Amino acid sequence: MKQSQYFLKTSKTKPAEDVSINAVFLEQGGYVQKVMAGVYAYLPLGQRVLQKVEKIVREEMNTIGAGEIFLPSLHPKANWETTGRWGTLDILFKVKSQHSYEYALGPTHEELVTPMAQAVIQSYKDLPSAVYQIQTKFRDEARAKSGLLRGREFRMKDLYSFHASSQDLAKYYETVVVPAYLKIFERLGLKAIYTEASGGSFSKFSHEFQVEIESGEDTIYICDKCKMAKNKEVFSEDVECTNCGKTSWRQTMASEVGNIFKLETKFSESFNLQFTDQDGSKKPVIMGCYGIGTSRAMGVIVEKFHDEKGIIWPESVAPFRIHLLSLRGAEKEAEDLYESLLNSGIEVLYDDRDISAGAKFADSDLIGIPYRVIVSPKTIEQESVEIKKRSEQGSKLVKIDEILNSLQ
Template sequence: MRQSELFTKTRKEAPADEVANNAKLLIRAGYIHKEMAGVYSYLPLGMRVLQKIENIVRDEMNKMGGQEIRMATLHPSEPWKQTGAWDSVDVVFKIHSRTEKEYTVGQSEEEIVVPIAQEYVTSYKDLPLAVYQIGQKYRDELRAKSGIMRGREFTMKDMYSFHETQEDFERFYAMMKDAYLRVYARCGLVAKATEASGGAFTKKLSYEFMVLTGAGEDDILYCDSCSYCVNTEITNEKEGNVCTRCNTGVLARATASEVGNIFDLGTKYPDDFGFTYKDRDGEDKKPIVGCFGIGITRLMGVITEALSDENGLVWPKEVAPFEVHLTEIPSADTKVRAETEKLYAELTTRGIEVLWDDRDVRAGEKFAESDLVGIPFRVVVSEKTIAGGTFEMKARATGEVSMVDREELFYILNSKF
């Protein structure tokens, strides 16, 4: 894609009323547009990042046997009243229609997915079952001050699983825990599976997946030797204590951002809806339900918080909007345009995603904008590089600059992507 055709532009300053670093950077770099506190529109570059995160999540959920569906966003109030959530959950948006009926725009999907499953799961032969969706959610947050990490409107992946036995659920739960860690690793993050409260969903403990960031809203304790990690809200352990799991490591305290969670809901929702199936003995039995959530837009915000530097965004290769920022230095010499066009064609033919900065803008401005936008590699074509028979290549994550010939360039990019 030619950058001159991109309708958005970078900005020197973020809106004065924006306090979150992730939103400031994403607005300045032209990825999102702020509509109001906690609500953002996603522009072409932002959409490309979101779609790549969604595709990673979709790939891992499909590997787990998940079947993708799309559930309604506008919910009738009746199932919410049936579960008690209508009055007990304080972040629910409530709507009155012209006919005086009550609705909500979903902030979670239990009240929709359980009745759907109830209609189709009638026998033990129908289990286990796992369905998921990637869709919009809405929460009436009192203070939406964390950019896209905590919004009033956001995109989320919800998976729900239904099981015949607790043993089968626990097997799947462990597999999903590993799948979540793979998602975050593919997004360039190191996430910690953290023991936590079940919150409004269940009285049982859950796992939250935490990434260490200064912008986080949670405090965690983690072992410096093993994988043990716990939210400080549910433990009396202290920083500096010896880890009770491995008995060798020491607990460290850190601020972290949640990027996902997994819950054992037990039979709470089948109880609410009278959901039973026939077991192997022909008896009525209630399925065990699991809930597995990943905030897609939140994940984009956490990547921004965790990996950006003083110059701008730094996207990991799997979620970057483009793989190469091809930077043409304007020149009266037509060879520069011809060489850039040739390289652009060669890269795109090889399946490499390229943003070609073909604008008539001075070099320093192009380089600063390239750092702000955060594409993994910048490749420069100029009179100087043509004279030397090379290209200038910069790795955004490390800042390393090298002069490479055509063969070296293709080799490096092929090995990275």
């Protein structure tokens, strides 16, 4: 992609209202634009990152055999009345049609997925089963801040599982979802900490996947011996670790990137989602739900991987692999290299603009693509280019015909 023709402009001006690191760098870097508090537009560069995050999540969901679905955002009011959440869920957006209908704007989808499952789940033979979707959610948050970390409109993957017994749910939760989630976060470059949290009214505990960052909105406690972690909301000081028996807790700030929940029969009872068991009896289906905030994960990645100059993307979610910079006098050679990188199937952003080297370097640091390749009259003299990793200080000269090898 030639930068001169790309729908991208970086900005030297810090966003006025939001001082969180992800908002600053993503807005200045031309990834996103703030439309209003908690609502962002994704420009081409940002959409590429979001799609890479979501592709990783999708691949791992498909690997565990969940079917991808797509539920609407307009929900019938009746469904939310059935569960009693129409009047009690404070972040629920309500939409009045002129044609005397009333809708909830989906903040989560238990109220739709449960009745939907009735058409598919009738017998124990239909269980276990799981479906997921990746889509936009809406929450009428009192305060939406911290860039992509807390939005009124945001992207989320939500998985729902259906089981014949609590034992089967527990097994799916621990041996299917937890490993899949840890794999997803690892692929995103994030070390996620599996953390006990409040289970609300359905269950003793839920679990969160927390990433340690200074700007995190959650306080968690990690056992230094066995690495068990608890959210502050379920933590009692001076209590032994329920896992290893020690009491060496370390307090830290973290940001939640996923949470998983045993719903048990909470929603299946509301919607009368039952199955016929082997003995012929009707039983409520046991359910679990499992979320990952994909746009939030994008924000957390920036909070975690940056320096004072800009973002340092992990390769797996970087918008491009190479940022190719031509300096004045080497345009022809840079253009040739761009073509040959494209032909090798490498994702390249090519800064072909007629601006100063300093401006190109500053933009490249801000945008944070993993490899910077500089073609200048000086490097061409040596039939070379300069390659610098965004995550490292030094650079090296590499012969033009060895570039592909040196990127392995």
